[in-house]
Amino acid sequence: KSRDAAADFGVHPVQIREIKNDRVSARNAFMGIAVVHGDLIETIPSITEPEGVEYRITTLMQKMNGKIDSLLRLDRPVTVTLYASSNLPISGMQNIAEKVRAVVQKTNARNYGKLEFRHVDPLADRALLDLADTYGLPRLKWPAFTGMDGRPVVPGDGMLGIVLEHDGRFETVQMLARTVFGQYAVGGLEDLESRINGALDNLISINPRVGYITGHGERDIHNQRDGAATFRELVADMYDLKTIDLLKEDIPADIRTIVINGPRSGYTDGELFKIDQFIMKGRSALFFVDSFAEIQPDGQNMFMREPVVLPVMTGIEKLLEHYGVTVNRDIVLDEKCYQASMRGMGEQSLYFAPMIGSEGLNEKNVVTKYLKKIVFLKSSSLSIAAEGRPGTRPEALVSSSDRGWLMKGRISFMPWSMAPPNASQMGKHVLAAALAGDFASYFAERDAPAQKGGAATGPVATDTIVRRTLKPARIIVVGTSEITTPSVIDKEGKTPNSVLVHNMIDFLSGNYDVPEMRSKGLELNPLRDSSDGTKLALKIFNIALLPLLVMGAGLVVWKRRSTRRKRIMAEFATEVRGE
Known part of the structure; x- marks a missing residue:
């Protein structure tokens, strides 16, 4: 009975090993948590280690509160449509509509009755097959053949999948799987409820939204190789990233934090004005700014040629300099850096990847307080205005060691071309900084740029510029966008760099208590480094x-x-x- 209840909650057994009297035995054990709140049930399917449990439970409860609010605000149900062609000659199609209907009804009871089920057979309306491309559902085709039961199967095509729709948005749930023989079959019915719940969460945006500025070559949140897809997956446990093209739209009113991640082309004055006025309303911004862009060669001998490094000018730099932080035209190198094993060359020092210990992390700010070691990559140095700006409180978050130096002029990331300079040329350099307080607008002494749609006409006019923050705002500036790529962060949030990036979003969003809980789940949490002496x-x-x-x-x-x-x-x- 208890096993059935656990399975009903979505908690399944995990295999554990027991060592007793020099013997190793394996057994199945239920090690999950089910949290019930109102009609909602959320689970942590397996707990295999104590680290990070507090954070997982806290974020789960926060997610449930957000989901309840989102569900109760819906003015009409979410449509759950099963597209299942009745002529599909694959295993598992028997009574598929009734099976899915039963799962949706069970899911509906746990989501305040906000789901509405529909079954559509594309065989009855051939035009529905065109929706396969729209929704990203697989469209199957087959020739005439003889089935396993000896019956002839006529040629045809069809589709199978579930689509959740609401307010012009949709999420899909795939239902096709491959057998061990490579044939298609209906799959995933055993965890269909959890997958529908996951699609529903994405559809109704249960987490607070964070604006992600696009349109200038920023890192793509869908690029898994060298973009910000891992960054998006990392923060998805607490935040939903909303892409915003400032040339086409304003920043929505419900956005409290924006992220500008590695732009490559220039911002217009109108776009800078939107960012500036967003901050003037007492909101927060996170800037990952690259001073240089590395262009990989193509064509013949592409692997034998050195990448070209070009300076980047976006206009964001002058905005940040006005607020009190200057992103310098250099790259910070450090003797205390990552050591890479290179074939045929042994250990190679990557000076452009400083290893930052506790001495380089701000022990007073919650962003870095609970971290002990992180790595930065291809970062420019930051200069904080010595006297600050009236009403602002600047502070360095991350700094290199005192064995760091700057590479200026021609920039090259070839490790064998780098060598430490004299000790007199070394020193500590700021890599990330935080600003908080009251800011003056960059456009306070300038005319407001013309916005899309033109200026208002008539005898009544308004001063369209907010010249000083209406309430305290927060800004974080980082001298590189490389720390948002899969090379240094993971979507599970186990590595220190992942925790650092997530902590920045938490700090700017006002979640000051979360970083301490998240740091307890770090995989790398070393002791303080001792000196050579x-x-x-x-x-x-x-x-x-x-x-x-x-x-x-x-x-x-x-x-x-x-x-x-x-x-x-x-x-x-x-x-x-x-x-």
Whole structure:
């Protein structure tokens, strides 16, 4: 009975190993959590380690609260449509509509009755097959053949899948799978409820939205190779990224934080004005700014040629300089850097990938307070205005070690072309900075640029520029966008760099308590690095002094025993002579 209840909640057994009396045995165990709130049921299917459980439960509860609000705000149900061609000659099609209907009804009861089921047979209306391309559902075709039961199958085509639709948006749930023999069959019915729930979550946007500015070559949130797809998946547990093209639209009113990630082309004054006025309303912005773009060669001998590094000018730099942070035209190199194993060359120092220890992380700001080691990649240095700006509080979040230096002029990321300079040319450099407080508008002393649609006409006019923040705002500036790529972050949020990036969004969104909980699930959480002198002293102590101390302790014990033996012998020897 308990097993059936666990399966009903979506908690399935995991295999564990038990070592007892020099024997290893495997057994199945239920190690999940089901959280029930109102009609909603959310689960953590398996808990295999204690790290990060507090954070997972907290974000799950936050997700449930957001989902309840989103469901109750719906003015009409979400349509769940099963597109299933009745002529599909694949295994599992028997009573498929009834099976899916039962799952949707069960899911509907747990989502405040906001789902409405429909079954559509494309065989009855051939035009519906064209929707396969629209929704991204597979369209199957087959020639005449003889089925497994010996019956002839006429040639045809069809489709199978589930589509959730609401307010012009849709999410799809795939239902096709491959057998061990490579044939198509109906699959995924055992976890169909959880997949429908996941599609519903994406459809109704249960998490707060974060604006992601596009249109200038920013890192693509759908690019898994070197874009920001991993970044999007990383923050998806708490935030939904909303892409915004400032040339075509304004920043929506419900957006409280925007992200500008590695733009490559220039912003118009009208776009900069929208960003500036967004901040003037007391909202937050996260800037990942690259001073240089690395262009990979193509054509013949592309792997033998060095990439071209070109400067990037976007206009964001002058906006940030006005707020109090300058992104310099250089690349920070550091002796304390990542060591890569290169074939035929052994260990190679990647000076452009500084390893930042606790001494380079701000211990007072929640973004970096609970981190001990991170890595930066191809970052420019930042200069914080010495006197700050009136009403603002600037602080360095991440800095290189005191063994860092700057590469200027011709930029090359070939590691064998780099060498540390003299100690006099080394020093500490800021890689990421945070600003908070009251800011003056970049356009306070400038005319507002013309916006799409032109200026309003008539005798009544308005001052369209907010010249100072209406309430305190927050800004974070990072000298590279490389730390949002899959090379340094993971979507599960286990690595320190993933935690750092997520913490930045939390800080700007006002979730100050979450970073501490998230840091408990770090896979890499090293002890504080010791200096070379301390390491040498400990080595000498362990190799030489510790044995000497043991020998000294042995001599002391031997001396005390010898003295005691002599005292006893002297005492009893006198008594023997007296007798």
